[in-house]
Amino acid sequence: MALPAAVKIVEVGPRDGLQNEKDFVPTATKIELVNRLSAAGFPNVETTSFVSPKWVPQMADAADVMAGIERRPGTLYSVLTPNLRGLEGALAARADEIVIFGAASEAFSQKNINCSIAESIERFRPVTEAAKQQGLRIRGSLSCALGCPYQGDVPVSAVVDVVERFASIGCDEIDIADTIGVGTPKRTREVYEAVTRVFPRERLSGHFHDTYGQALANIYAALLEGITIFHASVAGLGGCPYAKGATGNVATEDVLYLMNGLGIDTGVDLNQVVAAGDFISTALGRQNASRAGKALLAKSRNEAACA
Amino acid sequence: MALPAAVKIVEVGPRDGLQNEKDFVPTATKIELVNRLSAAGFPNVETTSFVSPKWVPQMADAADVMAGIERRPGTLYSVLTPNLRGLEGALAARADEIVIFGAASEAFSQKNINCSIAESIERFRPVTEAAKQQGLRIRGSLSCALGCPYQGDVPVSAVVDVVERFASIGCDEIDIADTIGVGTPKRTREVYEAVTRVFPRERLSGHFHDTYGQALANIYAALLEGITIFHASVAGLGGCPYAKGATGNVATEDVLYLMNGLGIDTGVDLNQVVAAGDFISTALGRQNASRAGKALLAKSRNEAACA
Numbered sequence: 001m002a003l004p005a006a007v008k009i010v011e012v013g014p015r016d017g018l019q020n021e022k023d024f025v026p027t028a029t030k031i032e033l034v035n036r037l038s039a040a041g042f043p044n045v046e047t048t049s050f051v052s053p054k055w056v057p058q059m060a061d062a063a064d065v066m067a068g069i070e071r072r073p074g075t076l077y078s079v080l081t082p083n084l085r086g087l088e089g090a091l092a093a094r095a096d097e098i099v100i101f102g103a104a105s106e107a108f109s110q111k112n113i114n115c116s117i118a119e120s121i122e123r124f125r126p127v128t129e130a131a132k133q134q135g136l137r138i139r140g141s142l143s144c145a146l147g148c149p150y151q152g153d154v155p156v157s158a159v160v161d162v163v164e165r166f167a168s169i170g171c172d173e174i175d176i177a178d179t180i181g182v183g184t185p186k187r188t189r190e191v192y193e194a195v196t197r198v199f200p201r202e203r204l205s206g207h208f209h210d211t212y213g214q215a216l217a218n219i220y221a222a223l224l225e226g227i228t229i230f231h232a233s234v235a236g237l238g239g240c241p242y243a244k245g246a247t248g249n250v251a252t253e254d255v256l257y258l259m260n261g262l263g264i265d266t267g268v269d270l271n272q273v274v275a276a277g278d279f280i281s282t283a284l285g286r287q288n289a290s291r292a293g294k295a296l297l298a299k300s301r302n303e304a305a306c307a
Numbered sequence: 308m309a310l311p312a313a314v315k316i317v318e319v320g321p322r323d324g325l326q327n328e329k330d331f332v333p334t335a336t337k338i339e340l341v342n343r344l345s346a347a348g349f350p351n352v353e354t355t356s357f358v359s360p361k362w363v364p365q366m367a368d369a370a371d372v373m374a375g376i377e378r379r380p381g382t383l384y385s386v387l388t389p390n391l392r393g394l395e396g397a398l399a400a401r402a403d404e405i406v407i408f409g410a411a412s413e414a415f416s417q418k419n420i421n422c423s424i425a426e427s428i429e430r431f432r433p434v435t436e437a438a439k440q441q442g443l444r445i446r447g448s449l450s451c452a453l454g455c456p457y458q459g460d461v462p463v464s465a466v467v468d469v470v471e472r473f474a475s476i477g478c479d480e481i482d483i484a485d486t487i488g489v490g491t492p493k494r495t496r497e498v499y500e501a502v503t504r505v506f507p508r509e510r511l512s513g514h515f516h517d518t519y520g521q522a523l524a525n526i527y528a529a530l531l532e533g534i535t536i537f538h539a540s541v542a543g544l545g546g547c548p549y550a551k552g553a554t555g556n557v558a559t560e561d562v563l564y565l566m567n568g569l570g571i572d573t574g575v576d577l578n579q580v581v582a583a584g585d586f587i588s589t590a591l592g593r594q595n596a597s598r599a600g601k602a603l604l605a606k607s608r609n610e611a612a613c614a
Contacts, residue, residue, distance in 0.1 A: 003493075181602070184568025185527050186310075210520075213561030213598035214568070217523040220492050243605035247598045254520030261491025261521070291520035291554045295488070298550035 006265040008229045010205065011037045011252055012046040013280070014065075015080060017237025019049065019058055021284065027061040029283050031068040036279060037234060038072040040272035046099065046231075049080035050089030066093035078139065087127050090136070097137040100124045102166065103179075104159045105148035117158075121165045128170045140166035141175040141207065145191060146183030149242040156187075156194045163195045173203045175231065178218065180242050181211025185221030192225040205229035208250050211240050215250035216258055223262070230255060235277035236289025251290030253277055271296070313572040315536045317512065318344045318559055319353040320587070321372075322387060324544025326356065326365055328591065334368040336590050338375040343586060344541060345379040347579035353406065353538075356387035357396030373400035385446065394434050397443070404444040407431045409473065410486075411466045412455035424465075428472040435477045447473035448482040448514065452498060453490030456549040463494075463501045470502045480510045482538065485525065487549050488518025492528030499532040512536035515557050518547050522557035523565055530569070537562060542584035543596030558597030560584055578603070 014034050018025055030048070037045050047069065053060035062079065069077070076096040081087045090098050102121045103109045109117045128138050145159045159176070166174050176191060183191075188206075195204060206222040206229070208215035219230055233249035240246040256270045274296045281288040288294050321341050325332055337355070344352050354376065360367035369386065376384070383403040388394045397405050409428045410416045416424045435445050452466045466483070473481050483498060495513075502511060513529040513536070515522035526537055540556035547553040563577045581603045588595040595601050 184565055186569045210598060211602045212564045213517075213523055213558065214565060216520055217527040217565060220524040220527055240602070243602050243609070246602040246605050251520065257519045258491055258521060258524060262493045291517060295518045295547070295550050295553040298553050302550070 003223050003262055004226065004228045004264060006228070006267075007223075007259060008043050009252065009255060009259070009266050009268055010044040010046060010078075010229065010231045011042040011234060012207075012231050012249065013037070013234040013237040013252065015046040015048055015059070015078075016231075017233040017235075017249060019056060020239060020241055021058055024058060025284070027064050027068065029280070030061070030065050033234075033276065033280050034065065034069045034077075036272065036276040038070070038075040040276060041266075041268040042075055043267060044076045044078060044097070046078045046080075047095070049082075050086035050093070051080060051082050062089060063093055066095065076137070081127060081131075083123075084127055084130065087130055091134055095136070097139055098127070098131050099139045099141055100127060100171070101141040101143060102162055103143045103148070104154050104162050105144040105151050106158075107151035108144045108148045111150055117162060118165065121162065121169060125169050132170055137173070138171050139173045139175065140171035141177055142166065143177045143179040145176045146178040146187055147180060149180050156191055159191055160194050160198055163199050167199055173205060173229065174199060175205045175207045177207035177231075178209055178215075180240065181209030181214060181247070183208070183218055184214050185217050188218045188221045189225055192222060192227060196225070201226050202228060205231060207231040209240065210236065210247045210250045211243065213247075216254060219250070219255060219258065223264070232256075234273055234290075235281045235293055237280065247289060251277070251293060253290040253293040253296070257292040310530050310569055311533065311535045311571060313535070313574075314530075314566060315350050316559065316562060316566070316573050316575055317351040317353060317385075317536065317538045318349045318541060319514075319538050319556065320344070320541040320544045320559065322353040322355055322366070322385075323538075324540040324542075324556060326363055327546060327548055328365055331365060332591070334371050334375065336587070337368070337372050340541075340583065340587050341372065341376045341384075343579065343583040345377070345382040347583060348573075348575040349382055350574060351383045351385060351404070353385045353387075354402070356389075357393035357400070358387060358389050369396060370400055373402065383444070388434060388438075390430075391434055391437065394437055398441055402443070404446055405434070405438050406446045406448055407434060407478070408448040408450060409469055410450045410455070411461050411469050412451040412458050413465075414458035415451045415455050418457055424469060425472065428469065428476060432476050439477050444480075445478050446480045446482065447476075447478035448484055449473065450484045450486040452483045453485040453494055454487055456487050463498055466498055467501050467505055470506050474506055480512060480536065481506060482512045482514045484514035484538075485516055485522075487547065488516030488521060488554070490515070490525055491521050492524050495525045495528045496532055499529060499534060503532070508533050509535060512538060514538040516547065517543065517554045517557045518550065520554075523561060526557070526562060526565065530571070539563075541580055541597075542588045542600055544587065554596060558584070558600060560597040560600040560603070564599040
């Protein structure tokens with residue numbers, strides 16, 4: 001299969017990336033981050049979560065963030081909605097897309113939400129029905145698709161099963177997420193080969209973590225399977241809650257560098273993303289986890305010093 | 308093309324990785340590193356450089372390192388030899404393979420060794436002729452194959468030209484090196500498609516840097532072109548001399564994790580390499596740059612804490 005001519009990059013840094021930050025990130029910082037990202041041209045920015053602040057205190061300002069951002073025409077603003085209450089928040093905030101979630105691993109589902117995979121997805125049915133009535137786009141995020149921190153291997157058939165369940169409750173787009181970054185290109189291709197038999201290829205995405213350094217190889221493998229939607233987190237924001245000190249979300253800058261090198265159109269300006277990554281890394285006081293970001297920042301500093 | 312069943316991983320950490328360390332690494336530390344790596348099963352360890360200590364003070368102890376290591380049957384110990392004097396050192400130290408070098412970029416060649424590519428390779432002819440007479444294996448390392456820090460783009464035809472020159476002076480193996488890590492899978496495949504027309508595929512290697520995060524994607528692309536020899540540096544030792552703070556050599560642990568996931572035999576024990584990476588990172592007092600290494604170390608620390 002030839003490489004696609006264009007892909008959609010979904011920037012997940014403001015939500016997935018910041019969610020596990022221990023110190024509360026000021027609302028103004030979150031808003032500036034989202035604005036910088038949408039200005040860079042992303043067609044979709046995962047912006048915040050309408051979830052109980054008891055669960056995720058970092059997202060307690062969801063409504064304020066949504067109210068404060070500039071809406072760029074051409075960018076969809078997505079929010080996580082765990083339940084009907086979350087959906088109410090999303091509607092009030094005029095989100096463009098809601099994100100629901102489920103795991104391909106029974107052990108993960110039981111440990112995290114204390115119910116089976118099937119039950120967890122069935123619980124979203126009232127949410128997706130109400131969302132559909134309101135004309136909202138619905139994305140289903142399927143975690144542990146390439147492996148689980150508790151049960152280890154996850155069979156491909158389990159991924160297919162959850163994809164079918166997500167489809168049955170009305171998901172427009174489904175994320176194949178390697179939550180702990182254990183996948184390699186062989187399994188990645190096997191999973192896409194299997195799930196594209198039950199769900200349209202052009203509405204499947206790849207959400208890869210770089211915990212073992214495999215994310216870009218997996219993205220290239222997914223491109224070879226005709227996948228055209230990829231998630232990434234600016235400056236690699238996010239870390240890995242299952243292994244302290246390990247890498248988490250693949251960095252957006254690295255993904256854009258890959259796409260540019262392959263001649264695949266993203267509509268996103270890499271230099272603006274590098275600047276946004278520098279902005280948020282500085283604001284959080286942490287090292288930029290993007291390799292391309294670090295290299296491009298080093299290059300521009302060298303050029304400035306030589307000028 | 309199907310993926311190969313087995314590959315040869317050349318560990319370059321002790322030479323390419325340590326070469327640019329500012330503080331002198333004690334000879335005993337270098338020896339322990341080489342011993343740990345050969346014990347892990349590498350078929351080839353790039354061990355040191357027989358080069359003037361004025362040029363590369365870090366390698367001033369080349370003879371002592373070679374004299375101090377344990378020779379594991381099944382491991383070849385390679386050394387860099389810039390000239391006949393270096394070859395004498397390599398022979399006295401009973402090296403198994405010598406490494407000579409040349410760039411695919413005229414700008415790089417002029418800037419680094421003040422002569423043309425053609426001249427630089429012709430200068431190695433007496434070295435390779437003498438090495439052949441002594442039964443030494445010869446490897447040619449071709450830098451800037453995917454881009455140059457001075458001239459930017461490097462035409463594929465320039466890479467092919469240097470490969471032919473290396474072949475004409477007797478190189479048994481030729482490294483296609485992305486010295487500054489700018490390559491992406493499309494160009495990687497184009498280069499291998501071109502060079503395999505003039506040199507045997509099974510004696511071409513891939514030496515990728517991870518400066519823009521692309522190394523593993525490029526290695527996967529090279530595997531799809533049937534390449535079966537890859538270089539890697541334990542703990543990602545090496546950095547990037549062209550962009551301070553940027554990433555350099557691809558980390559061996561990440562490469563082994565990829566090969567294990569693809570079911571490709573390397574003969575190398577990943578856990579022993581992770582331990583070697585921890586050893587040298589601790590000895591140098593710097594962060595381990597391997598993502599897989601960091602994740603596996605975090606996992607084993609968690610398990611130890613829970614036991």
